[in-house]
Amino acid sequence: MTEASTLCEPNMPFRLSCSLLAVLILGALAPAAEVFVEAESFADHGGWKLDTQFVQQMGSPYLIAHGLGKPVDDASVTVTIPENGQYRVWVRTIDWVARWNAKPSPGKFKLIVNGKPLDVTFGTEGADWSWHDGGILSLEAGEAEIRLHDETGFDGRCDSVYLTTALDAKPPADPEMLLPWRRQQLGLSDKLPIRGAYDLVVVGGGYAGMGSAISAARMGCRVAFVQDRPVLGGNGSSEVRVWAMGNIRRGKYPRIGEMIEEFADKATKSPGTYEEFGDELKEQIVRAEPNIDLMLNHHAMSVRMDGSKIASITAIDTRTGSDVEITGDFFVDCTGHGWVGHWASADLDMTDAGRMGMSNMWAWDEAESSTTFPDTPWALDLKMEDFPYPRDHHGQWFWESGFDKDAIGGAEAIRDWNLRAVFGAFNAMKNRDGADQHKTAELTWVAYIGGPRESRRLLGDVVLTEEDIVTKRDFPDGCVPSTWSIDLHYPKKEYADKFPDNPFISVAVHDRRVDRSYGYPVPYRCFYSRNVDNLFMAGRNISVTHQALGTTRVMKTCGMMGEVVGKAASICTLNQCSPRDVYEEHLDELLELLELPGKARRSTPSADIIIPDDAMQKAGPNGPPPGYNPATMEGVVVDDSDAKLTGAWTEGSGLKGFVGYGYRYASPNSDATATFTIRPKQSGKVELRFYTHPHENRSSKTPVTVRQGDVARSYTIDQRAALDAGWIVVEQLSVNEGQDVVVELSTDSADGFVHVDAVSLVEVK
Template sequence: MLVKGFNKEVRSNKVEELQSEFVVIGGGTAGVCAAITAARKGTKTVLVQDRPVLGGNASSEVRLWILGATSHMGNNNRWSREGGVMDEILVENLYRNKEGNAVIFDTVLLEKVLNEENITLLLNTSVYDVSKSSDTKIESVKAFNPQNSTEYVINAPLFCDASGDGIVAFKAGASFRMGAESKEEFGELFAPDKSYGELLGHSMYFYSKTTDKPVKFVAPDFALKDIKKIPRYKAIGKDDKGCRFWWFEYGGEGDTIHDTEEIKYELWKVIYGVWDYIKNSGEFEDVDNMTLEWVGTVPGKRESRRFEGLYMMKQQDVIGQANFDDAIAHGGWAIDLHPAEGVYSELSGCTQWHSKGVYQIPYRSFVSKDIDNLFLAGRIISATHVAFGSTRVMATTGLCAQAVGMAAAVCIENSVKPAEILENGLIKILQNELNLTGQSIPNIPIQTESNLVNSATVTSSSNLNLNEIPFDGEWTNLATSAAQLLPFRANENYKFKVLVKADEDTKIAVQLRTSTASKNYTPEAIYETQSINLKKGEQEIEFEFSTSIPNNQYAFVTFMSNEKVYLKNSNKRYSGVLSVFNGVNKAVSNNGKQTPPDGIGVDTFEFWIPQRRPDGFNIAMEISPAIEAFDSSNIGNGYVRPWGTVNAWSASLEDKNPTLKIEWDSEKELSEIKLFLDPDYDHPLECTLMGHPEEVAPFCVRNYTIKDLNGTILVQKEGNYQTINTWKLDSKIKTKGIIIEAEHPSENVPASIFEIICS
């Protein structure tokens, strides 16, 4: 029993002082990925989160899906899903939670953090102050947890502000901006003529469900009474829920930091008014048994402060796909800006302008220009308002924050400040360390000397020679133009045979297309067009392109729309091969073609997008000469996903026991073997609400065995579903080679491996 008498002095809370190497403030996707990445490199890390759960806008408190460069499969960024820890989290969530339950996703994030022995996690803990040892150096941050009435003083040589509003950067005095820059300042044609303070607003969502009996709803007094005050109220559907109501947005005309509570009340007003409209207006059928299941209590913020780093990204970097020597990640979401009035605006809920492909993001945008030991992460990074419209989304912020976590480890190991990674030539080390964890920085492969495989001879029991995509599927109507995306060899003329069915005598136009930029997938370059006469009924057609393409790159064997024609599909799927359609995806402002107004610095081009599984079958065809892009020489080339070509070894489906042999001239000492498998980087893996057709990507090798040349089993794995499999051997071994025996994932999908790292 504890009894305390009156104390005339003010009592003090319990104070706990922590010493660490790296402190991450903010436990959203960015903070989580930064902390995990640093911790796995041995850096002692404190992760401070002011909420009871991790994930920020992706958590069960807000319930926004995680998206990035894949953009709901609605753009031309093929195989662009973010890698590394961000991919690991999304793949884990797919395996456990393909239905998209936000509460389960909370547990996935929490487990990932708790499993790292180098992370000290402080939930429910708000950082509120900063101490500096000099004008340009943070010494510690102060935080308070109201749940355990404990104050924390956290000391470290390095800090990362991933807090969303930038509380640490702000308190430390770092330069920041709010609102939009003028067109003149950075030459951004999409920027306004004059700068202004309006911002993207906050959003809140609700979930509903149907019960087995009628449920009444009496709206609270504060609920919106006149639904017509929402100009787009007719877009409201009774079965819509969660972040499909992303456009329930408000607050951009005010102060999105200090007015957050007022913004929250206005959004509650909207939500309960909308539900009253659904339940009680008489405009909707079959709503008697419906009830509210959940309403958000924490608004999801889009924009507040943006802090100035060593470089500020701008519109031209996104749309022009600029190259940077210090690139550490990629982006690919559209430049996505919203009207400041939000839900009350007469305008569309967003304006999205896409680039033709992914773009690089430089390390300098994550290093404060004012505070020597401060990294920036999340939506507060150094970018203009226009560029921020693309870099702000969660999968992109998670990918970028991995670079911050790795940079912190490089700084600790080399006793340097964040900016000195550039000055001391350590950027190449940072880039390679990131790529070894699956970062896939565009145009920057894993360094050859990092991998013992590059001094070995690699052979395989078979290689996929794609001379046929078998004719064993259903028919697809050609109401929408379709194309088979294939990795062509330069200066090769290809001949094709396809099976078509026509409702009447007609014609079909076939085209050979590629992207002007060899690593893009926007087929704006039309090399050749042929018109082929069809008779009514089923028939084979053959065509040969007399034109060849000048580079090894993906080409589009394109069939232009004719609703009277059907193409035969195939049930076979292959890594790095898919079909695309000149289709529509209104979720990301894709109406088949991007047609921006003149003078805003955005390109006009068509969208050619895949269909989601279980749809999205390849077009059946015979191909001559065979496409030979899947051989074992891809192992060790430094790329761990399709980029310009397949970059994977794939076995023949006829090979019942596919094997890869890696053999050295002399014994090598191995301590680690790492396999990079295929998680289908084209699929967005939205973490919540949408759901997915399978719990494991169909291309992922599930079962394999690794042996030495004497047949001794080093590794045996069954039931794999993750992208990167890292095996640290119990003790170093000396061997002249290893053999990987891989099972085909299914009868319709051959075994594929992108990369094997031996060290």
């Protein structure tokens, strides 16, 4: 955080007095020789991970030794010692289980200077982040190597290292004093470098941020895209591994979601594998947009206001500590926690208690031989009966806690409680009553980046409610289809009884009155602030109630919000108007843009729109067909959904490879019929194809009648036999343009289920 942020923070006189006091202290220490290095700026992180989740709470990222019980490789950096002398060593760190009085400290590590470990073991003091005295070293002027040496693999943490010849001095502990002290140590100027101005500044790189940035860029806006992690995707990245849910490309505007289709993960379970989440693909798609200035590893810290508008945000480079001011005309808060809106004093809400929590999922596998796992007396004291058995070798979404905890200020503690639960569970599997069953079990992945569900919600001109959704209230600006049930999470009773202070297992309670095919159209007015004139929002911090958040919060739905926001931002840029003006004066223009293919683009907001050849086929109101799309298949295709059916037919979709949305089947001799009418587009010789799925319970002698005018021909087809192409050629015939060919299937005399999917006429070449 920089001094510029005080312009929009409370208690400014106090903050300035703290800054002045820090400067006076620094002046008193000025004669001392000193070396200061942020752990995140170590040249080689080794096996330590960069954790940026809690910068707002502690002012800096840090390195964490997340080794799953195996010590990680050293992190190292070479520093310059300014002069010969005696140096006191300080390390800013924490005993991360001390807040629960748990022992012994799991995150132990050593500091090695020029190959010699200090006598002190770090990570063993303090329930809060503080400076741990490492003793006095005799150092010579010149280069020195500093290494962080992990001893446990259990999440030891280092924020920074400070060496000083002022042996009685101690770095400031108070965050208000620590921030300006850090800036002075890093040699950062109070005059920040400026990037911009941009048409739109997108803060947050999850699905909502990606949708916003790509959409705005393709509509001609100059976009700054700010993300605090090295990868994109947020909860849908390989770091968190929540598979993307929410149906896309459907409802009033089925083009919405085509951009999300380009990069959405293909995970088959949650958590999935690293490869399934496609971090590289996400970044590749964003970097392919010339209008996007992607700023990975940049953490937004504050805003500067100009009246009721945001003028800029300040972001720090999480690798170096340097900061930058990013200016723009419009901003979109995709942070999930509503940070930008909070700094800008936007109207907001947060449910007091009973919020959904944070998950840290995990996975394990089987080794070829027996494995060991360290005892974890500092973790939650669990037996096998104390937690749900991790099915399919993974701990799923319901490993969730923090329901009534501080979702903002206490986020690190919530994450750490989740880690204690995971490590306690695996300890029970390996070293307690699960030991005989799990001799070869090996912990392979635990998310140290949390997956939060609920915190601040920024308020717009419409605050969407549960009643709006279940009664299908029709807003004129309804656009983003929300298809997930109203899915709210609560502590599961048996675990709430065992761990009343902070249950770590949840249960989902679903209100299934949401239309999962067409979806409920969420109004555009939920996507901009009602009192900050140039602030959009997309993602789980939009303008909804706690209950309505249960359906809007899933990632593909959040991504579609971003698509709408990006297009609205282009209208604001073109017309120099506010987000509210888009609804009040330019709604028709926005709705027209929502009809465009996702790959449509223009170079500037005033340029002509170009639709490329690889634009997606427009889906229908119930979404793209899960099977083969009749619109893109060869020939003239009629799906079973367009057939005339009599009798009792059952819909199915279990056998993959079908056409459209599914297929139908009927019992033998049930008097059921299916009639397909096909109108040829041109005269000539064609092949009549019947699409079916071979199965042992199908009829081997299904009667088929083909009619052209007064001429009728009868055939019998075998629906049990294996098919190479996915269809049966019934016959070749000559057709005339506009003269219908009628195909009728019957269950009469069938010796198994009659299955109908689609028929087609394909030109014989």
